[in-house]
Amino acid sequence: MLSFQRDGLYEGELLRFALLKGVIRITEKENYTDSFGFQWTKFAKTQIDRYQRSSKQSHDRFFAVTGWDREDLTGKNILEVGSGAGRFSHVVLQNTNANLFSVDYSNAVEANFGNNGPHERLKLFQSSIYELPFAPRQFDKVFCFGVLQHTPDVKESVKCLTEMVKEGGELIVDFYPLKGWHTKIHAKYILRPMTRKMSHDKLLSLIERNAGWLIRTYKFFDIAGVGKLLNRFLPICDIRNTLPPDLSKEELREWVILDTFDMYSPRYDQPQKLETVEGWFKEFGFKEFLGSVVNYDKSNSVTVVRGIR
Ligand SMILES: C[S@@+](CC[C@H](N)C(=O)[O-])C[C@H]1O[C@@H](n2cnc3c(N)ncnc32)[C@H](O)[C@@H]1O
Incomplete structure (x- = not known):
């Protein structure tokens, strides 16, 4: 059982942190991620593997980037930050028996709930990466894909993610690369x-x-x-x-x-150097970390840093 940053989040504070359309909301109604709420409402199903004719792009990208073993994830607590319409939430729920805690700052959480909820292993939160509602160092795995470049303070975003990872747990992030x-x-x-x-x-x-x-x-x-x-x-x-x-x-x-x-459309678009993000993993106490460019599909690739606390 996970604990939350504020006691009684589930019980006492439910009135303030409303449970609305299947999602626990811990945010103001409007914020800088409005464009994403709009986008994922309009294109809620476009990138979800279940609706594809042949390619399973989200599945292939997720396992190429994480290298995670499905069996190993049974019963593990996974945190996903910036889930959008839930393309990767869907992959986790369909391919593993892990518990998924999935967060997005925008209204996209409703698209995610429409695609993946209700599900006994999914808990959805509308909250910012900077105000995650969980007590620190509880998650076995944390991943954040397609998000960091769209946050106002990328270093602080990485810091907030590292705080969620338990001893021996793993954090994986991807981001737009700054090549020069x-x-x-x-x-x-x-x-x-x-x-x-x-x-x-x-x-x-x-x-x-x-x-x-x-x-x-x-x-x-x-x-x-x-x-x-x-x-x-x-x-x-x-x-x-x-x-x-x-x-x-x-x-x-x-x-x-x-x-x-x-x-x-996004308010922020801040590509980063691979070495810079690796440096932050080190600064925030990760013993092992590695940056790389991971290929998936025939010609697609993504820039990634993984680390173990
Ligand atoms: C490009 S989308 C990626 C969504 C999903 N991970 C995917 O790959 O399809 C970026 C997502 O990050 C979310 N986001 C941006 N800033 C955030 C923040 N401060 N906290 C949590 N989520 C945030 C946006 O709302 C948006 O849904």
Whole structure:
């Protein structure tokens, strides 16, 4: 049985920390993650393996990155921070017998509940990484995928995650890599100062209206052999290196619209150097840690640091 940071969170404080639509809420109603609430409500099922025809991208990415053994996880307490619509919650619940405590700061928790709840091994919380409701050092495993770059203080975010890991437990994070000055020579970083301030509806409809010709141009550049050089200047997600390889035309359009909105709408987008994040693991008391680039699918990869406390 886990304990919570404030006694009686479940009982005495339920009125203040409302249980709403299957999720325990420990947050103000609106915060900087609104774009994610909007995005995961609109695209609640797009990336969930259960709804895919063939590829199991979330499953493959999760096990490639964690290297975890399903049997080993039986009865373990796992914390997931920044779960979005619950693509990885789904993988954990479907493939292991672990108890999953899953947190997101945005309204996306409702999409997650719609995809995965109610489930006897799932507890969902709407809470910030900076105010996690759990007492420290209780979790066997903590993972945080696709989140750190979108938080205002990435180092503090890593610190808050490390505090949740018990002695001998494991933390795994991924993040956008900062590879050098050229990382930010990209349409995303040129346009974001404008797009992140647009209303979510306006931005989404702008992306929807332009998705067709952008996909065609991206593919044309690729076939012409100039994709590596030119596609970074197209305001569209990286189709070749982030999306599953076997999507139909309609699925591709949906994934592109989702991922492009995910690039241009968030308040924060702060890529990090691998060595910097490794340094934080050390600073926050992790004895063993290792950064790496993990490949999954045919051409996708993700930058990761894992550590044992
Ligand atoms: C790009 S989404 C990734 C969601 C999911 N992990 C995935 O890979 O599909 C980033 C998520 O991080 C959440 N997030 C951002 N800042 C957060 C914070 N301070 N605390 C908890 N979650 C946060 C957002 O609400 C959003 O759902």
